[in-house]
Amino acid sequence: MPASAPQHYLFALTDGGGTVPPEIGVVRRLVDRGHRVRVLAETSMEQSVRAVGAEFVPWQPGPAAHGAPPGAAAYRDGETRDPWTLARGMADHMIAGPALGQARRLRSVAAVQRPDLVVTSFxxxxxxxxADAAELSFDVLIPNIYPIPAAGLPPMGTGWKPARTGLGRLRDRVVGRASTAMLGRFALPRLNEVRAELGTPPLRVLWDQVHRARRQFLLTSRSFDFPGELPSSVRYAGPVLDDPVWARADEWREPGGRGPLVLVALSSTDQGQRRCVQNVVDALARLDVRGLVTTGPALDPRELRGGDRVEIVRSAPHREVIDRADLVITHGGHGTVLKALVAGRPLVVLPHGRDQPGNAVRVSARGAGLVVRRTASASTIATAVTTVLSTRCYAEAARRLGRSIRAEIDRSPLVDELESL
Structure with missing residues (x-):
């Protein structure tokens, strides 16, 4: 039961692939406490929203195909490394492009019944x-490491360790400002047009909109993250490790035979990972291990060549499988990395992009696994797998870190602060 009278929450969520399970997990926790929760989301998220007992409201008010892919699916960042192209794609498909439709829709939904609090995706x-224009308090969910430049934190996407010298800190500031300016060039004018329609002052810096939130909830662990000077509104709330609704328990079986069990879990969205996954499968086929490869919705298992001791399936409940695994191989998505660490399992990480290089360097800096390039050969991947499985320090470090993360989950302030209005 809730600590106070039931309250009314309006979530405004976007389908970011791996961000969906933790954000829907937050919805579930409020529903379980007896609150009313409505969720504005793409139709691709409807099943997930309804499964936790919340009210689903589509972003588009007219008829839409059930399960239609999100607009962000057009942002194919795995196809380029050019920073200008990446920034333009993020602005067009994730930040500025959908902003006017989001603003109009949320304004109309909130006008019918005013919520006590709005909670949005990053x-x-x-x-x-x-929410700003309607003078509604809003919180922001960030289901990964902090993506906005901050003193002490390496710039997002670089995979760098924290700077230890004045020159290194200067490098981080310059790169952080450059990335903000680049993204702002493509996104800021359109966002300010939206704010003008709403009758609110323009933003000077892109991130000022996020900083207007009452709270920014980091759904990660302070023990996992590097220390940084974050705004006072930021809260480490601990990871939310719910499995996605499409992860079916009846689609997988533990590979037969003997040898360590290795779970392979790369991106659930299209990041051009087919060749990387095949190299991982080929690496496992060379070793005396058993492999379970989950492809997710983005990749058809039939596109991959398996092996005698390597099972390839579309999905499996990762929290259940990780408890049986000895090692996890992943692209470095935040959810998979934290699930592995909470279970005390070491990792081999092949980061593709987005926040993944940052997650990978946090794993290696804690001694809980190895980082390998996504273009690595099967031979290189096999060597990394053998090293982690045969060297006790990686598993020991993962277990130590996992204990700290579990303690943070147990004392998470997330629901209490969302209820504290």
Whole structure:
């Protein structure tokens, strides 16, 4: 039961692939406490929303195909490493492009019944702007490491360790400002047009919209993260490790035979990972191990060549499988990495992009696994797997870190602070 009278929450969420399970997990926790929760989301998320007992409201008010892919699916960042192209794609498909529709829709939904609190995805800038204009308090969910430049934190996407010298700190500031300016060039004018329609002042810096939130909830662990100077509104709330609704328990079986069990879990969205996954499968086929490869919705298992001791399936409940595994191989998605660490399992990480290089360097800095390039050969991957499985320090470090993360989950302030209005 809730600590106070039931309250009314309006979530404004976007389908970011791996961000969906933790954000829906937050919804579930409020529903379980007896609150009313409505969720504005893409139709691709409808099943997930309804499964936790919340009310689903589509972003598009008219008829839409059930389970239609999100607009962000057009952002194919795995196809380029050019920073300008990446920034333009993120602005077009995730931040500025959807903002006007988000703002108008949230304004109309909130006008029918005013919520006590709006809770948004990190990239739902239009929803934040509409909440601003309606003088509604809003919180922001960030289901990964902090993505906004901050003193002490390496710039997002670089995979760098924290700077230890004045020159290194200067490098981080310059790169952080450059990335903000680059993204702002493509996103800021359109966001300010939205704010003008809403009757609110323009943003000077892109991130000012996020900083207007009452709280920014980091759904990660302070023990996992590097220390940084974060705004006073940021809260480490601990990871939310719910499995996605499409992860079916009846689609997998533990590979037969003997040898350590290795779980392979790369991105659930399209990051051009087919060749990387095949190299991982080929690496496992060379070793005396058993492999379980989950491809997720982005990759058809039939596109891959398996082996005698390597099972390839579309999905499996990762928290259940990780408890049986000896090692996890992943692209470095935040959810998979934290699930592995909470279970005390070491990792081999092949980061593809986004926040993944940052997650990978946090794993290696804690001694809980190895980082390998996504283009690595099967031979190189096999060597990394053998090293981690045969060297006790990696598993010991993962177990130590896992204990700290579990303690943070147990004392998470997330629900209490969401209820404290």
């Amino acid at each position: 990239v739902a800038f239009g929803a934040m702007a509409a």
